[in-house]
Amino acid sequence: MTDFDFATAPALETDRLRLRRITVDDYEDWLAVWHSPGVLDYLIDFDGLPGGEVASAIINWADRIVRERSGIRWAITLKPNDRMIGSCGFHLYARRDRRVEIGYELHSDYWRQGIMTEAAQAVVQFCFNQLDVHRVEADVVEGNAASAALLTKLGFTLEGNWRERVFKRGAFHSLWQFGLLAPDYQALQKAKRGT
Numbered sequence: 001m002t003d004f005d006f007a008t009a010p011a012l013e014t015d016r017l018r019l020r021r022i023t024v025d026d027y028e029d030w031l032a033v034w035h036s037p038g039v040l041d042y043l044i045d046f047d048g049l050p051g052g053e054v055a056s057a058i059i060n061w062a063d064r065i066v067r068e069r070s071g072i073r074w075a076i077t078l079k080p081n082d083r084m085i086g087s088c089g090f091h092l093y094a095r096r097d098r099r100v101e102i103g104y105e106l107h108s109d110y111w112r113q114g115i116m117t118e119a120a121q122a123v124v125q126f127c128f129n130q131l132d133v134h135r136v137e138a139d140v141v142e143g144n145a146a147s148a149a150l151l152t153k154l155g156f157t158l159e160g161n162w163r164e165r166v167f168k169r170g171a172f173h174s175l176w177q178f179g180l181l182a183p184d185y186q187a188l189q190k191a192k193r194g195t
């Protein structure tokens with residue numbers, strides 16, 4: 001198994017995007033992402049519109065997971081601009097099980113242009129190719145059609161519905177569990193290459 005050196009936490013390049021490390025300078029832009037219409041609808045860990053303290057805590061979290069070697073959250077930037085328009089990454093890296101969870105959010109000005117498809121594809125590719133994980137998973141709050149469509153497009157399988165699994169914002173919420181296994185990912189890549 002590859003033991004990835006998190007100290008290098010590399011930038012990822014796609015056709016239109018550059019995914020780079022998040023820094024304290026992204027503070028305002030990340031707040032703008034969360035405050036853009038609709039972004040928090042299904043991000044139920046947020047009790048309401050986040051302010052400065054929450055932004056600082058999450059930037060610290062993004063820094064900490066790299067130091068703890070349990071994840072990387074990248075800032076999504078639209079080349080050649082370096083401003084953050086969203087974020088995407090993995091966390092909860094379980095080495096023994098070779099499993100990670102992914103998460104993402106995008107400023108709503110940029111929705112439905114294939115941007116998260118491009119960003120999440122790069123992150124998923126990183127997880128399978130650089131970390132050599134066996135499984136990538138994502139929990140989606142029931143009803144989040146955009147996130148479910150994105151994961152389905154990336155080849156994830158809807159594996160089940162954890163009924164009323166979390167209590168947030170004064171109510172129970174069910175979670176859709178999505179997963180993608182390494183052999184399925186490799187088969188998809190092979191089919192794409194037509195080999």
Ligand SMILES: CC(C)(COP(=O)(O)OP(=O)(O)OC[C@H]1O[C@@H](n2cnc3c(N)ncnc32)[C@H](O)[C@@H]1OP(=O)(O)O)[C@@H](O)C(=O)NCCC(=O)NCCS
Nearest residue numbers: 039104105106111112113114115116117145146147149150
């Ligand atoms: C989920 C999210 C990241 C999708 O980003 P995006 O860049 O707009 O997604 P894409 O343009 O790459 O679209 C991917 C697929 O989802 C579909 N899709 C996007 N938004 C959709 C919506 N609201 N309803 C149904 N399908 C949708 C697209 O049509 C596309 O499928 P297609 O190519 O087969 O047509 C974005 O809606 C978002 O930031 N939501 C708020 C945060 C969030 O919910 N994060 C996930 C928590 S689990």
